[in-house]
Amino acid sequence: GENVEQHPSTLSVQEGDSAVIKCTYSDSASNYFPWYKQELGKRPQLIIDIRSNVGEKKDQRIAVTLNKTAKHFSLHITETQPEDSAVYFCAAHYSGAGSYQLTFGKGTKLSVIP
Amino acid sequence: DAGVTQSPTHLIKTRGQQVTLRCSPISGHKSVSWYQQVLGQGPQFIFQYYEKEERGRGNFPDRFSARQFPNYSSELNVNALLLGDSALYLCASYAAGVGDTEAFFGQGTRLTVV
Numbered sequence: 001g002e003n004v005e006q007h008p009s010t011l012s013v014q015e016g017d018s019a020v021i022k023c024t025y026s027d028s029a030s031n032y033f034p035w036y037k038q039e040l041g042k043r044p045q046l047i048i049d050i051r052s053n054v055g056e057k058k059d060q061r062i063a064v065t066l067n068k069t070a071k072h073f074s075l076h077i078t079e080t081q082p083e084d085s086a087v088y089f090c091a092a093h094y095s096g097a098g099s100y101q102l103t104f105g106k107g108t109k110l111s112v113i114p
Numbered sequence: 115d116a117g118v119t120q121s122p123t124h125l126i127k128t129r130g131q132q133v134t135l136r137c138s139p140i141s142g143h144k145s146v147s148w149y150q151q152v153l154g155q156g157p158q159f160i161f162q163y164y165e166k167e168e169r170g171r172g173n174f175p176d177r178f179s180a181r182q183f184p185n186y187s188s189e190l191n192v193n194a195l196l197l198g199d200s201a202l203y204l205c206a207s208y209a210a211g212v213g214d215t216e217a218f219f220g221q222g223t224r225l226t227v228v
Contacts, residue, residue, distance in 0.1 A: 001173075006156075032215045043204065043219040044157065051215075089156050093215065100145050100208045101170045102217060104156030 002027040004092050006105025013080050014113050021108045023090035024072040030092040033066060033073050034102070039086045047088075048075070080112045116141070118207050118220035126226045127195050135190045135223045139207030145169075146188040147217065148180055149204040157204055163188055192225075200227045 003026040013019050025033075031052040036044035050057045050064045050073065057064050061080075066073040077084055087109050091102040119138045127133050139146050145164040149157035162170040163182035177193045186207075192199055202224050206217040 004156075034216070043221050045219070046216055049216065091156075099169060100147055100162055100164070100206075100215070100217065101159050101172075102147070102149075102157070102206075103159065106156050107154075 002030055002092055002094070002103040004090060004103050004105045006090050006108060008108060009106065010109045010111070012111045012113060015080060015082060017080055019075075019077045019080055019084070019110055019112075021075045021088055021090065021110075022072060023074070023092075023105050024070075025092040025103075026071065027092070027094065028068075028071065029094045030103075032093040033064070034091050034093070035064060035075050036089045036091065036104075037086045038089065038107075044089060077110075080110075082112050082114050085110055085112045118205055118218050120203075120205050120220035120223050122223060123221065124224045124226075126228060129195055129197060129227055131195050132191065132193045133195060133225060135192075135203050135205075135225070137188045137190070137205030137207075137220060139186050139188070139205075140209075140218055143207040143209050143218070144186055145208040146182055146186065147206045147208070148188070148190045149206065150174075151202040151204055151222070153201070160190070195227045197227050200225060 006023045034049035038044045063076040087107045090105045147162040148160040151157040159172040161180040166182045180190045182188045202222045204222045205220045
């Protein structure tokens with residue numbers, strides 16, 4: 001089955017700096033890669049996603065890159081703000097024939113220091 | 115528009131007991147998945163149902179079972195509870211149309227086994 005590794009497990013940055021979280025996956029059939037933000041006691045919320053036919057996607061301060069050959073994808077947050085502090089999860093998913101099974105990384109706790 | 119709703123939000127059970135968790139997907143969504151999130155870890159896939167049929171099962175013992183009803187709501191049952199079953203149980207719904215891959219998570223049910 002799919003295996004997703006996520007690094008680092010914790011990350012502290014100064015407000016205004018950039019943060020980068022990296023993930024690798026094992027199953028070359030995976031074709032959808034979402035990133036979730038989870039605040040304490042709350043549900044995971046999708047912040048950005050990328051499909052295997054795209055190499056990069058941006059949404060304001062957030063960007064995701066995907067390297068299919070190396071089987072890794074990364075989340076980039078620029079101009080970090082204190083409200084970006086949360087746990088971030090990457091996930092990988094093969095979407096096809098009604099299959100919706102996300103495999104998550106173990107998470108990165110991001111702390112943005114004012 | 116109601117999102118994914120789960121009930122109950124919290125419950126406490128004793129070892130050996132049985133528990134039923136409930137999930138109502140977003141109106142029009144035909145697929146539901148269940149995940150277990152142990153404190154400090156990423157969500158782990160338990161089951162996926164699509165059009166009332168089981169489409170996937172994660173690496174969980176037979177004490178875990180689920181079903182999906184004609185209205186696409188779902189129940190997760192756990193028998194013979196162990197202390198290690200204490201976790202946040204998340205339900206995710208999917209539109210399951212062509213190209214629909216985003217998972218919408220409910221707020222979760224926090225299960226504590228004592």
